[in-house]
Amino acid sequence: MIIEKYNNEEGSYPRWFIIKFTGILEHAQQLDLHFVFSSRCIQMIKEVFYQRQEILKREKLLDDCNHIPLLAYLEVLPSMLYVENHEDMIVKSLDNIDGSLFQSPSATASAFMITRNAKCLAYLRNAVQRCPNGVPQKYPLNEELIKLSMVNVIENIGLGEFFGSDIEHVLQQVYRSYEEENIERMPISYLADKLHKDSLAFRMLRMRGHTVSPRSFCWFLNDQETRNHLERNTDSLFLVILSVNRATDLMFPGEQELEEAREYTRNLLEQSRSIDERMIKHELSTPWIARLRHLDHRMWIEDKNSNVLSVGKASFLRLHNRYINKLTYLATRNFLFRQAMYRRELEELTIWVKKWGLNDIGFGREKTTYCYFATATSLPFESAIKVGKLTAKTAILITVADDLFDEEGSLDDLEALTKAVIRWDGDELEGYGKIIFRALDEIVRETTEACRKQHGTDITVQLRNIWGETFEAWLREAVWSKKGHIPSMEEYLHSGMISIAAHTMALSVSCLMEPCFPQQKLNPGKYDTLTISLMIIPRLLNDLQSYQREQEQGKINSVLLHMRNTSGLDIENSIAHIEKIIDSNRKEFLEHVLMDGLSDLPKPCKEIHMSCCKVFEMFFNKKNRYDSDTEMLQDIKKAFYDPVNVNELSEIEPKPLMVHGDDFMMLPLLMNLSPKILEFKRKDKYGAVKTSMCLGRTSHAHKRGIALQPLKIVASQSIRGIAFQPLKIVASQSIVVPMMPTKFAPCFY
Secondary structure, three states: OHHHHOOOOOOOOOHHHHHHHHHHHHHHHHOOOOOOOOHHHHHHHHHHHHHHHHHHHHOOOOOOOOOOOHHHHHHHOOHHHOOOOOHHHHHHHOOOOOOOOOOOHHHHHHHHHHHOOHHHHHHHHHHHHHOOOOOOOOOOOOHHHHHHHHHHHHHHOOOHHHHHHHHHHHHHHHHHOOOOOOHHHOOHHHHHHHHHHHHHHHHHHHHOOOOOOOHHHHHHHHOHHHHHHHHHOOOOOHHHHHHHHHHOOOOOOOOHHHHHHHHHHHHHHHHOOOOOHHHHHHHHHOOHHHOOHHHHHHHHHHOOOOOEEEEEOOEEEEOOHHHHHHHHHHHHHHHHHHHHHHHHHHHHHHHHHHHOOOOOOOOOOOOHHHHHHHHHHHOOHHHHHHHHHHHHHHHHHHHHHHHHHHHHOOHHHHHHHHHHHHHOOOOOOOOHHHHHHHHHHHHHHHHHHHHHHHHOOOOHHHHHHHHHHHHHHHHHHHHHHHHOOOOOHHHHHHHHHHHOOHHHHHHHHHHHHOOOOOHHHHOOOOOOHHHHHHHHHHHHHHHHHHHHHHHHOOOOOHHHHHHHHOOOOOHHHHHHHHHHHHHHHHHHHHHHHHOOOOOOOOHHHHHHHHHHHHHHHHHOOOOOOOOOOOOOHHHHHHHHOOOOOOOOOOOOOOOOOOOOOOOOOOOHHHOOOOOOOOOOOOOOOOHHHHHHHHHOOOOOOOOEEEEOOOEEEEOOOOEOOEOOOOOEEEEOOOEEEEOOOOOOOOOOO
């Protein structure tokens, strides 16, 4: 039942729904339309009317307490509110710039019928001329905000890679127009859209390495009117608040404004009772840097509000239903295809683990699935297919070897294995050491062969040195543990940042991503600053979640060492100190990843470092998920096995197309073009699998594609000459056109 859908736990309804729903029912009665409701439904309708009465008693037609005042709903308000002595108020409320009543065509039309004001008529004529195929429920629309919101939707559901040039074009346009506007002259209704646009632009531009200042959207911190507006209308402006909060994820050192904006918006989100509570809960509980992109894509595909572009009078302003259905379909097929590829690679990896005897070695953690899940789902898909399996092999070996040094091996055996790795000769090894060395040799051989074939460079010596350094760190810590030695904090961190082995994984595969990788950055002691940050963050994250267990086992880590070295310090203060160090390094790490000139590493290698860091952030976000046998099982099922659960949008929800006419189509999907989503070249290694997954067929017979015509917006039929329903937006009929040449086959059926 639609009414029940909007009823929250406290029995109340959204303000916009109360006003619009009751107004529509009253209009229907005036037109002699009769509806038959169940007794239960009648009770709920009575409750809605009662709540409207409370709103009308509590609120004035025009006040500063609401994002959208009552007067903005003029077309559905009871006539008694505006028949007597309110014409002057309506005229005074008209926008000085465009003559509208709160940028609402329907409310402005009602205002014109009441006042016959020339400004209203000019606004309506302009809207009809600018939007010849139908007027949206909000006009004028902030076109840059719509473009950025479109990009946001497409990237969130995992289709960004297919629209790379279009997205870049949009962002270049935004970047060129990136200048401060005079916010003092803006009405408050415009400021919310501006803040939304500015925060989206900041996040997207910074993610792509553009130099943008936090002041570009943090201006609201010094604007008390805007802050009051946000605080009074948290629920209706939650998209704006959420966007600002997300922008603060990309915080560099010394950016105090972002710190303040993050704390401010987090407090507002915690107070919000938005109907998208699940999304807000996810944002607050899981930091952006601890999320895996593959699972994030799934969450957005399944979220019925993922296509929301803005919030208007009638709840969400969305993409048109036909288009979001096509986008969702493509995103779903793309996700299912990736699931199939991941399952296939996981099967191959499992065979490899068994071949080298790492699965039944008899001690430690068996983490084959965990390792592949983390590496594959954190990387861009093409990178995951290229290096995901090799990265997982490295992670599996690191886990087994670390457990040997940590728990199982005697010092003599560990010293023998370490010396064998340093001289790279395992002939004299036996037992566990021999198994580990043989698998290690195979991994290094596979990596160096791939690098030689792809780029013509030999990195054998460098990789062996990195592994030798890692084994030496493991041995050093094993000696400390077995002999009861307490190192200094400097000694511990120097060894610990190596023994966590994050750099061992990241550097091994970075060489495969870029032919111009600076090989001197592979030498121990000469690592890039970005690599050093990657080594520090995971070590300290691990220490935060393992200090209790290690304290019980008589071992040491940074949390315990800091408390030991600082008299009178309790464990909570020690934890806070380590968290502060992590936060500082995290900001520096992000700056080196995103900005040019701070790191000598090529961009693809920076992405590998970023993915590796996000994996450790995910493993140690508030708990040690890696050591748990069950903690990540649900995520693994969602990533590899469970089908996507896509719920169709309700037809009753407003879904106007966010455009200003056919000349304002931002991306090929919304133009008279067939998108090149999920195309493949027939010579592609994975082409056949990809086509079968996306098209749901095994043959490659020529089909005919669908070209989308520009949208037409038509009003519902009027009764007695009066159109009382909100505008319904429909797409014109599609026409059949020839498919693209046989070299490509888009999955768009």
